[in-house]
Amino acid sequence: MFMKDQMLATLENAKEYTLAVAAAMPDEHYAFKVTDEVFTFNELLHHIGYGIYWWEENYIRQKETEWTPPAVTTGKKATVRYLTDAFRSLKKSVEALPENDKAIHGFYATIDHITHHRGQATTYLRYKGITPPAYVF
Template identity: 65%
Template sequence: MKTQLLTTLENAKNYTLSVAEAMPEKGYPFKPTPAVWTFGELLHHIGYGIGWWEENYIKQRPSDWNPPAATTRKAATIAYLNQAFDALKENMENTPLSDQVVAGFYATIDHVTHHRGQATVYLRNQGIVPPEYVY
């Protein structure tokens, strides 16, 4: 089971980073409508959300939603995503599995998937074909 979870996590990381890489630096401030985040803010939200969901639903340590200021540059955003995914991987490798941990893991991945789907729409709005999803 743990191998399956870690494979799912690696796939999510790789695809999320592919989406992040597909947008050129000049597209990170893009937002399709004034009411939503920029592409960069959206990806930063994914990274912050990974840690927040992990704290609350995997580690079972209540944590307030208090995100730091969003990264604004492509390289910084990608580094932030890498750090978030790597921390979750390390935690999953070192945490005994329980129903709560597995449920928290899938809730975290679901959150990533939801916002990554939005990010692919941002790419299409910029005339960029999103990377092919591999699973």
């Protein structure tokens, strides 16, 4: 399997699992936060989406961009659409990469950021008594 094929498979897995975590939380609990010092579930998922765009721009496309998140999406439907669009954009950038490009490191840093925050999101689900979707490797 070529590096790009492996990256696209990793991205598809990350997308599917992240969207499954997003789908598991009922819309009425998207405003839930574990403690006052952290994101709501909605804000956390929006942060994942914006992080995908930001890491993609800076470390895959190699275009220096400041961290300026847009207004947070409101509600499950809008947030899931934002995440889906972010993953679609990242996939297009990965598909356009030449093999052995230095942006490969940026791709894996992006995946690591997604994983970090998605793990937090699964904890939010557990706080609400929801079993997170099974992780598929």
